[in-house]
Amino acid sequence: MAITISVLDQSPIYPGETGAEALARTVLLAQKSEQLGFRRFWVSEHHDSEQLAGSSPEVLISYLLAKTETIRIGSGGVMLQHYSPYKVAENFNVLASLAPGRVDLGIGRAPGGLPRSTQALQRGIQDSASLTDKIVELDQFVHNRLEPDHPLAGLKAAPLPENPPELYVLGASVGSAEIAAGLGLPYVFSLFINGDEEVALEAIRSYRNAFNTEHGSQPQVIIALAVAVADTEEEAADLVGAQKLVKIHLASGKTLTLGTREQAEEFGRQANEDYTIAEQEPIITKGTKASVREKLDALHKASGVDEFIVTSNIAPFEKRLRSFELLSEALAGAAAEV
Numbered sequence: 001m002a003i004t005i006s007v008l009d010q011s012p013i014y015p016g017e018t019g020a021e022a023l024a025r026t027v028l029l030a031q032k033s034e035q036l037g038f039r040r041f042w043v044s045e046h047h048d049s050e051q052l053a054g055s056s057p058e059v060l061i062s063y064l065l066a067k068t069e070t071i072r073i074g075s076g077g078v079m080l081q082h083y084s085p086y087k088v089a090e091n092f093n094v095l096a097s098l099a100p101g102r103v104d105l106g107i108g109r110a111p112g113g114l115p116r117s118t119q120a121l122q123r124g125i126q127d128s129a130s131l132t133d134k135i136v137e138l139d140q141f142v143h144n145r146l147e148p149d150h151p152l153a154g155l156k157a158a159p160l161p162e163n164p165p166e167l168y169v170l171g172a173s174v175g176s177a178e179i180a181a182g183l184g185l186p187y188v189f190s191l192f193i194n195g196d197e198e199v200a201l202e203a204i205r206s207y208r209n210a211f212n213t214e215h216g217s218q219p220q221v222i223i224a225l226a227v228a229v230a231d232t233e234e235e236a237a238d239l240v241g242a243q244k245l246v247k248i249h250l251a252s253g254k255t256l257t258l259g260t261r262e263q264a265e266e267f268g269r270q271a272n273e274d275y276t277i278a279e280q281e282p283i284i285t286k287g288t289k290a291s292v293r294e295k296l297d298a299l300h301k302a303s304g305v306d307e308f309i310v311t312s313n314i315a316p317f318e319k320r321l322r323s324f325e326l327l328s329e330a331l332a333g334a335a336a337e338v
Helices: 019-035 057-067 085-098 115-121 131-142 174-183 197-210 233-240 261-271 289-303 317-337
Strands: 004-009 040-043 072-079 103-108 166-171 187-190 221-229 245-250 255-258 275-280 284-287 307-311
Touching (some): 004 019, 004 317, 019 317, 040 057, 057 072, 057 085, 085 103, 085 131, 131 174, 174 187, 174 197, 187 197, 197 221, 197 289, 221 289, 233 284, 255 261, 261 275, 284 289
Parallel strands (some): 004 040, 004 307, 040 072, 072 103, 187 221, 221 284, 221 307
Antiparallel strands (some): 245 275
């Protein structure tokens, strides 16, 4: 089975540049991804960040849909813990009505920012619903099948599109895989965040074994990973540089992944609780066309997953575009050999 590539862009702000410039590059990358024949293009949600410009995925998705023609556009993901499922359903139903069959709604489980931004986003909210309950309600609103005994029974998240947005649960643990399985929803494992391929494989096995088929759906898994492709192995290594996977472990039991050690320390300060920080080498699939294709083939065989959503933290932008071009050529070459 051929490998399918999609793209996740976090709208990185390069040193000395502006958020506006970062978002303009996201538009160019979406158009390039469509040109290269990739399946979907997702954007992330991050708050109060000087390094990433994408704070409002639904707004950015609307603009990207207008600037492209065929590629699926979606969120990777909306941080539902902060929001009303009803309003998120309305937003994405509008998008799906404007661009039928092209809208994905990925739901993230992380806060997408430091405690201060979470406090701002949830200010005045007294909703005690769990994230899982919110995903269930969102799914019901999107498909207009609110339970008859629901307190809001009869309410519709208008407009009701002919082709509703497709929901995906994003996560980086066995626990998140089990949530997606129980809900009977597609699952995306974020290997570039977790950094442990064995955990990824275990999560995918758990997801498939526990998948709830009551709604008539079948298991669907995507792996999200970081990739850097260059003309030589040395250049690929240089493009990646000295990136680190930085995790903060809070005394309350939560573990989160941050972009830098400084962000992790600030998170701990704002959380106002004891913490420890650990740095590890990230999993980045890097190399030439041949070596990257070999690594993706190996992961495909080990996991049974045939779609990878790829992110890339490469500067300058021209090198990032070239990496995606080489990735497309690598997989096109593999398809031609079959």
